[in-house]
Amino acid sequence: MVLHEGELGVADVPQPTPGPGQVRLRVTRAGICGSDLHVRVDPDVSADVAAEVGYPDFMRAKQRVVMGHEFTGAVDAYGPGCRRRWRPGQAVVALPLIRHGDDIHMIGLSTEAPGAYAEYMLVAEDAAMPVPAGLPPDLAALTEPLAVAYHAVRRGEVARRDPAVVIGCGPIGLAVILILKALGVRHVVASDYSAGRRELAWACGADVVVDPAVESPWEMLGDGPVTSAPELYGTGLDALHALRSVPGLPWWSALTAAQRLGAGPRGAVVFECVGVPGVIEEIVTRAPFQSRVVVVGVCMRPDTFRPTMASNKEIDLRFSFCYDPAEFRATLHLVARRKLDPRPLLTGVVGLDGVAGAFDELGRAGRHAKILVDPWLK
Structure with missing residues (x-):
């Protein structure tokens, strides 16, 4: 051909x-x-x-x-x-x-x-x-498209307890869902305008699937992620108040130790799998504070987003393209061992x-x- x-x-x-x-x-x-x-x-x-x-x-x-x-x-x-x-x-x-x-x-x-x-x-x-x-x-x-998804998920450094959001359920978005679930991520929200693709997202193991024309994927993340600046600042002040109430406790050491253990605000891990101008801006605007955004979709045209919004929300913006040979082999064997279907x-x-x-x-x-x-x- x-x-x-x-x-x-x-x-x-x-x-x-x-x-x-x-x-x-x-x-x-x-x-x-x-x-x-x-x-x-x-x-x-x-x-x-x-x-x-x-x-x-x-x-x-x-x-x-x-x-x-x-x-x-x-x-x-x-x-x-x-x-x-x-x-x-x-x-x-x-x-x-x-x-x-x-x-x-x-x-x-x-x-x-x-x-x-x-x-x-x-x-x-x-x-x-x-x-x-x-x-x-x-x-x-x-193997090859699943390896692209495997690399993207690794780029996102997703922990099992992290809420994950997949925007766009074309082949790569669906592959990301498969990899997330194969690696044990507990809560995966998938979003697509196409009814057919939403059905495929369910089949690939997504925990929540939404039509963004009807409901917001960001409202399906539960109460964990921080969604406003006052909430973020209030979390810090509340922690400071609680720790200072303990006599003799060096609050700064306790706070640092708690952060090392994963306590405190934590955003979602978002996978942009659309590749259309405007989607990154939408994600930066709507995603919870301190989210990691992995751009997997390949946008062929120039695009814009507001850096000041990403800065205010401390959004990590990462781009993912390919994979390394070890990831390629690992993906092949995930499929062969039936860790993912x-x-x-x-x-x-x-x-x-x-x-x-x-x-x-x-x-x-x-x-x-x-x-x-x-x-x-x-």
């Missing part, structure tokens, strides 16, 4: 030949990512940002690109210099990065590294990981000739979450 000037079409291309340290995979499943939907329409915006951070080979609209960076496949052939770690036919997943000489390329997002919307593709042997026995390809292919994410499978229609369907934010591509499906 080749993308060119925003149009997707099936084409015959030469079978890839693995170079040094590379493995050719026979693709069994590939996931359609939300970022693929964005770059199909306007890849040049992402390419400009990628160039600014040192990667000049991100795809552009005028190029012909085979996309697909969420995948699993079977080992088919090795290039020179490989250690040949696995027998032919072994199912693997891999980080979507590959070396050509001294250069590193993003698989499925560059002409230099064709992706998984194809029958065969190349990966780096060092970046590949065997799929545990018994894990079907439909679930193994979800990502099956609610799976809402369709298409062949290569169905990819263009699947892109259109996913862009409508209806019942679908993750549509997989089986390149051998006719």
